[in-house]
Amino acid sequence: MTARTLVRPDVPTATAPAGPLAVRRAPGGPVALLLVDNGKPRAAGVLQAIGEGIAQRVAVASIDIHSKPSAAKPIDADVARLLAARHHLVVTGLGD
């Protein structure tokens, strides 16, 4: 066998060392729930059903829905920070 040195065609990304998981805590009180609608058809309906399901299990003070301007664009970083600061629980990652 002959070993060959090849140039990587990808972009290696540094993997952060695994650390301990964050402490799981029960909510201290009613939580502010955020549902992020990615804009796909019927996404809002699915998310609302999930939100209602969460509300049956956890004390929810409010349910907000944030709609992305386009399913094809990532959520703006500043908007994401603002939403994170205002809510305790976030449901996102909906596909088609």
Add this chain to the structure above:
Amino acid sequence: MLETIVVDDDALQSDLYRRGWTDGLPILAPTVEAVRAFLDAAGVGEDDVVGGLADRGLTMTAGTAAANAVMAGCEPVHLPIVLAALGAALDPSFNAPVVCTSTGGAAICVIVSGPGSVTAGMNSAHNALGGGNRANATIGRAVRLALMNLLGVKAHGTDGTSLGHPGKITFCFAESPPPAPWEPLGVALGYDPSDTVVTVAPADAPRQIANHLNEDPEGILATIAAAVRSPWHFPVGKGGVEVVVVLGPEHAQFLAGGGLTRRHVQEYLVGHTRVSEAELAAAGVLPERGSHHDMVPDADGRYVTVARPEDVRVVTAGGAGAGWSAVIPSWAPAKHARAVTRRVRPPGEGLPPCGPDGCTVNWD
């Protein structure tokens, strides 16, 4: 700096395939020597920046691009075109992450206009959209592989394509000289006739058009419009889609010879491709409501396909035949992804600084 790995020669194909770095077809080994030969031929450095995706912290260097070009089977003379195509594909308006992962399965159509396509040995004549030419096949494959590997997009991973099409392996062709008085696409886009320009367009599979008997320009335009006007096409009614129209030599000659300009073709398609409610109903399409994909009718109740003349790129290619052309629509509305054009930098000129004709990198 070139990042390297060591691979057993006997396991080259299986190793790189297992890592998800190939498209399933065999590749050539991106050895350090081969990559450096490509970079030298293009007159660029291995760390020169081709473009990037700021929100993902990803940067495409010339070294990485060259490694993918070697793997795809390119010759060194092809690298400047690959670099320009990748610079265009990393423009934010192309929206490469979505083009490469959408369920709609878009290909990246690479169109080369100008004298450099001849130098590179590209085909613009018979079978221009098919196989049989190394430059066409490998340049298109290199662009696809490079974006796939930059983004980490895998066929059974983050590439959510439901079906896809063969153009997702390679989809690249050169423009043939248009009939007088039409100018080449690059000149029509504002570049100098001596420039070679490359356009990358998010692309569905090409729809071939047959009109063998009608020499009337209006009749040919009507046929092209009929191919573009498809009630089942995802972008209908969603603000407009971009379309590449590939005119075969007979259709191009009848249109140009009949006194029509590119602008006439573009405007005709804007005006004759809107879809009626009845056409939607006949195709069983339910208008989307309550999403960011809403289908919104115009005031007369029809749904837009092409919103602006500029959203139609008219290019000539193909060999003499009976009267064939093709339309290559984007898979998604233009608000999601747009075609982008860049000038190919000749060897020794180096890559451009970031700017309107260079690697637009938004690092905010």
